[in-house]
Amino acid sequence: MEFFHKTVLLKETLLALNLKQGGVYFDGTVGGAGLACKIAESIGKEGKLIALDIDPDAVRTSRKRLSKFGNSEVFEANFTEMSNVCGQVLGKFLGCVDGVVLDLGVSSYQIDNAERGFSYTKDSKLDMRMSQYGKSAWDLVNILGKFELANIIRVLGEEPFANAIAKAICRERVSGGIDSTIRLVNIIERVVGYRGGGHPAKKTFQALRIAVNRELENLNKALDEAIELLKPAGRIAVISFHSLEDRIVKQKIRQWNIPCTCPQNFPICVCKKKSKAITITKKPITPSWEEIIENPRSRSAKLRVCEKI
Numbered sequence: 001m002e003f004f005h006k007t008v009l010l011k012e013t014l015l016a017l018n019l020k021q022g023g024v025y026f027d028g029t030v031g032g033a034g035l036a037c038k039i040a041e042s043i044g045k046e047g048k049l050i051a052l053d054i055d056p057d058a059v060r061t062s063r064k065r066l067s068k069f070g071n072s073e074v075f076e077a078n079f080t081e082m083s084n085v086c087g088q089v090l091g092k093f094l095g096c097v098d099g100v101v102l103d104l105g106v107s108s109y110q111i112d113n114a115e116r117g118f119s120y121t122k123d124s125k126l127d128m129r130m131s132q133y134g135k136s137a138w139d140l141v142n143i144l145g146k147f148e149l150a151n152i153i154r155v156l157g158e159e160p161f162a163n164a165i166a167k168a169i170c171r172e173r174v175s176g177g178i179d180s181t182i183r184l185v186n187i188i189e190r191v192v193g194y195r196g197g198g199h200p201a202k203k204t205f206q207a208l209r210i211a212v213n214r215e216l217e218n219l220n221k222a223l224d225e226a227i228e229l230l231k232p233a234g235r236i237a238v239i240s241f242h243s244l245e246d247r248i249v250k251q252k253i254r255q256w257n258i259p260c261t262c263p264q265n266f267p268i269c270v271c272k273k274k275s276k277a278i279t280i281t282k283k284p285i286t287p288s289w290e291e292i293i294e295n296p297r298s299r300s301a302k303l304r305v306c307e308k309i
């Protein structure tokens with residue numbers, strides 16, 4: 001299957017990064033290299049783009065697509081490893097890049113490739129691992145206890161029927177494991193039914209995907225690394241696709257802006273922590289109607305940007 005992904009908020013993200021000829025940039029979610037190719041083109045031969053993805057299919061594709069620019073290196077790694085990867089390439093671990101971009105979530109290729117098990121409309125084995133290593137959705141659905149499963153579905157999927165779904169999964173898996181996406185979808189459909197608020201399995205699938213890939217833990221860790229990796233006046237741009245991710249990005253940028261940890265009732269700051277960054281986007285940038293019509297998968301996207309002091 002050909003690797004297809006239409007980059008969301010492309011123009012807005014390129015503008016936000018304030019790209020400079022000869023600059024050094026880091027793309028932690030290179031995917032099909034839609035954004036990365038534009039960065040590589042803009043920074044010229046003297047520039048450097050370090051890119052990575054956790055998915056071997058994305059790494060293979062983006063290496064091919066970026067090779068013509070002669071200024072890019074692509075690694076198969078988790079973006080929580082960005083300091084190590086940049087250290088290997090640049091010989092420095094801190095203050096060494098002009099911009100970091102994270103375009104979170106899954107690519108269209110991952111969703112549309114039935115074998116990967118991300119889609120609730122295509123039948124396949126229950127997988128959902130972006131890296132293709134480690135525990136899969138099958139392990140969570142067939143091994144976790146009822147309360148742990150319900151907690152994942154409630155918290156990461158914001159699914160009000162989490163308890164009932166977890167109970168039904170645990171009941172059904174007794175008679176042979178739940179091996180396929182469609183078997184899981186059928187169980188969820190029987191519990192939730194069609195209520196006009198999107199596909200009944202959407203929230204549970206989102207929850208399982210986030211849990212399998214440890215998406216929230218990874219994002220937290222990556223943002224802590226990203227701010228240290230930036231040069232002064234360097235920028236971080238993050239595109240998120242659901243409220244849990246956006247909340248982490250928003251809180252992290254706020255913490256960098258106002259780092260004071262003194263209790264609220266202290267009349268003056270005694271912790272003396274200094275701001276690390278200023279906010280560039282007070283409100284997140286969202287796709288235009290034209291973009292949403294052309295690419296409905298962009299509709300929940302939010303871009304937040306900050307600049308290192």
Ligand SMILES: C[S@@+](CC[C@H](N)C(=O)[O-])C[C@H]1O[C@@H](n2cnc3c(N)ncnc32)[C@H](O)[C@@H]1O
Pocket residue numbers: 005006007008028029030031032033034035036052053054055058077078079080103104105106107130218
């Ligand atoms: C929305 S796509 C990126 C699309 C890309 N910006 C483009 O323009 O083609 C998200 C990508 O991030 C990757 N990804 C998600 N979590 C990751 C992580 N922790 N480390 C590295 N890559 C990750 C996924 O495998 C996927 O390829």
